[in-house]
Amino acid sequence: MDGTGDKTAELFHGQAQLYRLMYLWMSSLCLKCAIELEIPDIIHEHGQPISLSQLVSDLKVPPSKTTFLKGLMRLLAHNGLFTIIKSNNNEEESEVSYDLTSASRLLVNGTDHCLSSMVQLTVSPALLDLYQNLGKWVRGEENTLRETSFGVGVYEFLAQNPEDLAVFQEAMASDSRFMKLVMKDLESVFDGLNSIVDVGGGTGTTAKIICEAFPKLKCTVLDLPEVVSNLSGNSNVSFVGGDMLKSIPHADAVLIKWVLHDWGDDDCLKILKNAKEAISGNGKGGKVIIIDTVLNEKEEQHEVLETKLLLNIMLAAEFNSKERSEEEWKKLFLKAGFTDYQIFPIFGFRSLIVLNP
Numbered sequence: 001m002d003g004t005g006d007k008t009a010e011l012f013h014g015q016a017q018l019y020r021l022m023y024l025w026m027s028s029l030c031l032k033c034a035i036e037l038e039i040p041d042i043i044h045e046h047g048q049p050i051s052l053s054q055l056v057s058d059l060k061v062p063p064s065k066t067t068f069l070k071g072l073m074r075l076l077a078h079n080g081l082f083t084i085i086k087s088n089n090n091e092e093e094s095e096v097s098y099d100l101t102s103a104s105r106l107l108v109n110g111t112d113h114c115l116s117s118m119v120q121l122t123v124s125p126a127l128l129d130l131y132q133n134l135g136k137w138v139r140g141e142e143n144t145l146r147e148t149s150f151g152v153g154v155y156e157f158l159a160q161n162p163e164d165l166a167v168f169q170e171a172m173a174s175d176s177r178f179m180k181l182v183m184k185d186l187e188s189v190f191d192g193l194n195s196i197v198d199v200g201g202g203t204g205t206t207a208k209i210i211c212e213a214f215p216k217l218k219c220t221v222l223d224l225p226e227v228v229s230n231l232s233g234n235s236n237v238s239f240v241g242g243d244m245l246k247s248i249p250h251a252d253a254v255l256i257k258w259v260l261h262d263w264g265d266d267d268c269l270k271i272l273k274n275a276k277e278a279i280s281g282n283g284k285g286g287k288v289i290i291i292d293t294v295l296n297e298k299e300e301q302h303e304v305l306e307t308k309l310l311l312n313i314m315l316a317a318e319f320n321s322k323e324r325s326e327e328e329w330k331k332l333f334l335k336a337g338f339t340d341y342q343i344f345p346i347f348g349f350r351s352l353i354v355l356n357p
């Protein structure tokens with residue numbers, strides 16, 4: 001049979017591509033399912049690659065779910081979450097085993113770098129429901145997707161829903177624990193500073209990590225009153241409730257981690273100008289330290305670019321903002337009155353940017 005001309009092959013290729021995109025949501029939900037079943041914990045505790053039958057037994061699920069679990073592990077391994085190890089026995093009888101990868105090690109509970117709470121926040125029924133309204137929001141007048149469903153933006157919504165706020169802040173804290181990994185590389189950035197303000201610093205995870213590494217440093221965490229009002233600091237870390245769009249407390253340096261990308265250019269300018277004002281007492285010695293994404297579409301590795309493009313959609317829909325290229329950042333920095341900036345790609349898919357007045 002020769003029914004596969006160019007046109008036919010193209011149509012079938014398109015069909016396969018479309019079906020893949022159509023089912024991609026299942027990858028996220030299978031990731032969530034693996035966390036709910038605590039599969040990363042089970043493999044970690046097993047101390048070596050685990051076979052399917054051992055996994056089924058440890059999970060205490062009915063044997064009838066073996067086929068699903070095999071498929072789950074196969075898909076997640078395909079997506080880089082586990083590795084499949086084949087034994088050398090006779091092909092027919094050999095049973096594969098599964099091991100953790102650098103991605104699934106981040107889902108083992110009780111470790112310093114556990115990101116399960118970030119997955120729970122991002123793959124929540126509430127968020128998936130919200131994104132069913134993308135088309136409606138694009139056609140409508142509301143500024144953000146959340147306004148289409150709830151009449152308020154993200155941070156107003158969180159202020160009205162303390163349980164959601166706690167889940168959000170725990171997810172952000174899990175991301176901030178990664179700061180520990182780069183403190184050594186940041187010695188030259190923090191050296192010589194006596195005080196720093198962590199703007200939008202949430203519940204203080206980053207501030208505490210910085211002060212542990214640099215015990216002479218005093219760190220003020222500025223965040224919304226509903227985030228910090230019940231938090232108590234220590235001799236190095238203090239909390240201030242306020243609005244970074246209005247003012248930022250004075251310090252030798254201002255840190256803005258994963259905050260500016262939530263804001264459109266006009267608001268970013270306000271925050272950057274307030275940050276410049278906050279460090280003005282230190283003359284040329286003051287600095288603003290930003291940790292955020294820099295888009296570089298031409299040079300990105302495929303998966304990293306996809307991560308940034310997905311976040312870019314989230315930002316546009318939920319905050320009416322975007323991920324920025326170096327050119328876009330530069331324009332903002334110069335407009336806010338900074339004369340010089342340096343970018344260091346040391347924070348995974350995000351970069352460290354140091355601004356000098």
Ligand SMILES: C[S@@+](CC[C@H](N)C(=O)[O-])C[C@H]1O[C@@H](n2cnc3c(N)ncnc32)[C@H](O)[C@@H]1O
Pocket residue numbers: 155172173175176199200201202203222223224227242243244245256257258259262
């Ligand atoms: C995406 S989170 C980042 C939190 C933290 N910097 C981190 O990286 O984990 C943004 C933070 O900005 C805070 N925020 C939002 N609007 C603010 C405002 N007007 N003034 C101060 N903080 C604000 C939020 O409460 C939240 O803690």
